[in-house]
Amino acid sequence: MSTAPVLVTGAAGFIGHHVVRLLTEQGRTVRAVLRPGEDPRNLAGIDPARLERVEGxxxxxxxxxxxxRGCDVVYHxxxxxxxxxxDPKxxxxxxxxxxxxxxxxxAEAGVRKVVYTSSIAAVGVREDGVPSDETTPFNLWAGSFDYVRSKYLGQQVALAFAPLVDVTIVGPGMPLGPGDVGPTPTGKTLxxxxxxxxxxxxxxxxxxxDVEDVARGHLLAEERGRRGACYLLTGHNLTIADLIAEMRRVLGMRHAMFATPVAVARAAGWALEQVADRVTRKEPLITAGSVAYASQALHFDNRKAREELGFTVRPLDETLRRAAEWFAANGYL
Incomplete structure (x- = not known):
């Protein structure tokens, strides 16, 4: 294994810091890129002898x-x-x-490998209800929001670079688990x-x-992923009602949840966006676009990642419990 450092952008982020930890546990040195002024708390406890923190x-x-420059592998x-x-720009x-x-x-530095983090957001939804896979064309430009559209465009950029550098693309599902300091929209919903x-x-x-399963999938993509190939690092397909039932069973959630038509939820999201745009300038509880996106059957098949990378996922109840315990211990609940 090369002794050159591994560059990780988004190193203090939710998935990123788990990737950094796994890399350092392999005995590798990580050049961890943080935005200027970014909260570094997720990197606490990682072997400082293996960690080079840089701003960028x-x-x-x-x-x-x-x-x-000087790095062997890049995780973006x-x-x-x-x-x-x-400003969505x-x-x-x-x-x-x-x-x-x-x-x-x-590409300019001639690195050996790039692992590019895309998303299920870059994949479309099938009309026949069958879970989508890496070949499902993107068809969600209208029924989504800016993050989803940007991840589709970003993945097209990564694919365009495949002739120039050995890049493998991974598309995580909706991650949950410890270390979601933001929290992300998925964690915030929980x-x-x-x-x-x-x-x-x-x-x-x-x-x-589970976020740690996703992080392991990144390292598997470096080791076994094909150049220019995409792999969905997805887990458990659920309806929203299924997830609520699991939260009651596993986490003991007791308060009532009331079913509402999608059109009503979208209208509420639109109204909250107007308040955010004109008054609070803070992320609203829901948006019209996030409701439109989540109201579709966002179910995905991870067979390719399982068969080519050896990707595995842990039981859903374990993931839910670990996420809830971390949020509770860190004052979010």
Missing amino acids: DVLDAARMRALV LAAVYRTWVP VIYDVNVTGSANVLAAA VDALSGRIRVCFAGGLNIV
């Missing part, structure tokens, strides 16, 4: 070239994962242009439901996966 913005192409995880931001800047900057730097801030639900489908 993926929008700074020159800085990315300097940071990639930095992204904006939000359902709403005051930042989502496209980071998730699309930032990806191009990192991939260009990797927190809001358990706290009683969300009391309504609507028809829809989700794919929940």
Whole structure:
């Protein structure tokens, strides 16, 4: 194994810090890229002898070239994962242009491998109800929101770089688990439901996966992933009603949840967005786009990752329990 450092963007993020920990546990040195001023708490406890913390913005192409230089492998995880931001341009800047900057730097430096973190958001939904796989064309431009669209565009950028650098693309499902300091929209939904801030639900489908399983999938993609190939690192396919039932069974959630038509939920999301746009400038509880996206059957088949990478997932109840315990221990609940 090479002694050159491994560059990880988004290193202090939810998935990123688990990737960093696994790499250092293998005895590898990680050059961990943090945004200027980013909260570094997720990197606490990782062997400092194996960790080189550096600041860098993926929008700074020159800085990315300097940071990639001398590295053997690049894991690109930095992204904006939000359902709403005051200026959506930042989502496209980071998730699309930032990806191009990192991939260009990797190609120029001649790194051995790039593992690019995409998302299930870059894959479409089948009309026949069969879980989507890596070949399902993207068809969600209208029925989604800026994050989803940006991840699709970012994945197209990564695919375009495959002739120039050995890049393997991984698409995580909706991750839950310890270390979600943001929290991400997925984690925030769990927190809001358990706290009683969300009391309504609507028809829809989700794919929940443990964040540590996703991190292991990243390392498997470096080891076994094919150049230019995409792998869905997905877990358990559920309806929203199924997830609520599991939260009652596993976590003891007791308060009532009321079913509402999707159209009503979308209208409420639209109204909350108007308040956010014009008054609070803070991410609303739901948005029209996030409701439109989640109301579809977001179910995915991870067979390719299982067969080619050896990817496995742990039981859903274990993932839910670990996430809830971490949120409770860290004051989110």
